[in-house]
Amino acid sequence: MDYILFDLDNTLYSPDRELFSLIDRRINRYMNEVVGIPLTEVDTLRRAYWHRYGVTMQGLMRHHGVNPEEYLGYVHDIDVSSRLHPDLELRATLAAIPLPKAVFTNSSRDHSERVLSALGLNGVFEEIFDIRIANYLPKPSPEPYHAVLDRIGVAASRCIMVEDAVENLRTAKELGMGTILVGDLPASPQVDVHIQSIGEISAALNHWAVQGAS
Numbered sequence: 001m002d003y004i005l006f007d008l009d010n011t012l013y014s015p016d017r018e019l020f021s022l023i024d025r026r027i028n029r030y031m032n033e034v035v036g037i038p039l040t041e042v043d044t045l046r047r048a049y050w051h052r053y054g055v056t057m058q059g060l061m062r063h064h065g066v067n068p069e070e071y072l073g074y075v076h077d078i079d080v081s082s083r084l085h086p087d088l089e090l091r092a093t094l095a096a097i098p099l100p101k102a103v104f105t106n107s108s109r110d111h112s113e114r115v116l117s118a119l120g121l122n123g124v125f126e127e128i129f130d131i132r133i134a135n136y137l138p139k140p141s142p143e144p145y146h147a148v149l150d151r152i153g154v155a156a157s158r159c160i161m162v163e164d165a166v167e168n169l170r171t172a173k174e175l176g177m178g179t180i181l182v183g184d185l186p187a188s189p190q191v192d193v194h195i196q197s198i199g200e201i202s203a204a205l206n207h208w209a210v211q212g213a214s
Ligand SMILES: [Mg+2]
Pocket: 007, 008, 009, 010, 011, 163, 164, 165
């Protein structure tokens, strides 16, 4: 294997941190206060757009003329450091993996940098590929995967993807990547290795004979 792609939210930190609930509230507020969607319709619309497009933002862009940059800035305007703290053990674990690493996220670069900084993971990843990489098309659409592989110059079959969302691993698997699912979730055929938390990543990589240095 030549490269590892890591999802960010709920992968590099536990969903128990409930960081996403802060973003969630910002999305609802944006839809109501900025776009003018009645509060009673916000939940149904979010669910519909999420199912149809993978992220709420695509629905808001297509059906409400929302500016994606304004949206990304607004919904990620949260106090990351209130929920996340430096994880020095994870930093050491990731640093010991002898492969280049990148973040591949449906969020924004600014948000990713704040999260990595709060977790004490600055400098661990060579690149951050965000929702902008394929014109705001999110995982699990294949376009951002192709764009990322293009940028890193690695064949899908030489790449491992680490994620908490099974549907995002499905695309990875279809493209030929190795897949690691992180979290307390049911087993699934698109998953090569299933771990409960990111701290177990070194053991998971034994599946491809990638040895951690520690
Ligand atoms: Mg995630």
